Amino acid sequence: MNDLVTTEWLASELGAPDLTILDASWHMPAANRAARAEYEERHIPGARFFDIDTLSDHDAGSPHMLPPADQFGCAMVHLGVRQSDRVVVYDNSDLRTSARAWFMLRHFGAPQVAILDGGFAKWQEEGRPVESGYPPEREGDFRAEAGGRVVVKTQLLQGMDTPVLDARGKDRFEGSEADPRPGVAAGHIPGARNIPYAAIYNPDGTFRSPEDLREVFRQAGADPDQPFVATCGSGVTANSLIFAAHLLGNDRARLYDGSWAEWGSDAVTPKALGPA
Numbered sequence: 001m002n003d004l005v006t007t008e009w010l011a012s013e014l015g016a017p018d019l020t021i022l023d024a025s026w027h028m029p030a031a032n033r034a035a036r037a038e039y040e041e042r043h044i045p046g047a048r049f050f051d052i053d054t055l056s057d058h059d060a061g062s063p064h065m066l067p068p069a070d071q072f073g074c075a076m077v078h079l080g081v082r083q084s085d086r087v088v089v090y091d092n093s094d095l096r097t098s099a100r101a102w103f104m105l106r107h108f109g110a111p112q113v114a115i116l117d118g119g120f121a122k123w124q125e126e127g128r129p130v131e132s133g134y135p136p137e138r139e140g141d142f143r144a145e146a147g148g149r150v151v152v153k154t155q156l157l158q159g160m161d162t163p164v165l166d167a168r169g170k171d172r173f174e175g176s177e178a179d180p181r182p183g184v185a186a187g188h189i190p191g192a193r194n195i196p197y198a199a200i201y202n203p204d205g206t207f208r209s210p211e212d213l214r215e216v217f218r219q220a221g222a223d224p225d226q227p228f229v230a231t232c233g234s235g236v237t238a239n240s241l242i243f244a245a246h247l248l249g250n251d252r253a254r255l256y257d258g259s260w261a262e263w264g265s266d267a268v269t270p271k272a273l274g275p276a
Helices: 005-011 035-041 067-077 098-106 119-125 152-158 168-174 211-217 238-247 259-263
Strands: 018-021 086-088 113-118 165-168 227-230 254-256
Touching: 005 119, 018 098, 086 119, 098 113, 098 238, 113 119, 152 259, 165 238, 165 254, 227 238, 227 259, 238 254
Parallel strands: 018 086, 086 113, 165 227, 227 254
Antiparallel strands: none
């Protein structure tokens, strides 16, 4: 299985006994959309709902931070995910949240994880089959172990030689737009470069070509072949940058999981305004 699969490929594989499909849709509260309710109404046949809000560390001070490995593993068993399966994740979100699920599954030890190119929007546009409700329950098998794909705030404060790439939109990065979360300052981590996650995608939600992706990184002053730390608002859209680098053969990118929700709410952390 490729890391990025087409709707045609997935349609031909539906019902395969070693295939797990996960709907990883998530939306910002201001979107007034309910991802789980939309999933219940319509999803790819056999898909299970990967709840990004639920699958986080609720004891952490910032949203969407990775849960402990044992909690993630238990959640995957309950969800019916088998670690040996080929896992395909997709979303129906403007935030392209399947990249977050892809990162989490790989971080915790799933060896075969792919993203559906174009997501559920492309699937529906092509008139492919959908179903409602939930698939039959099944017992999963997932022994999660955390990988070394994450950096924490103290590492960034102490100084790292690795560039920081911020996936938020230009206005939030520069600080001309207020952060949507109360108590979170505007701006960005000093020295960070800005690659809005939307730049990674074509207008139809498919990933841009490798040549285009390289150019997106270069225009931001970043080398797509070198290690970097990805950040965003709450550790979700940053994963689009990490997946884009993965498509280009670079698996040395890491995630600042706390992202700006953590950094911007800390009175001690330095903050920069304006362009990179």
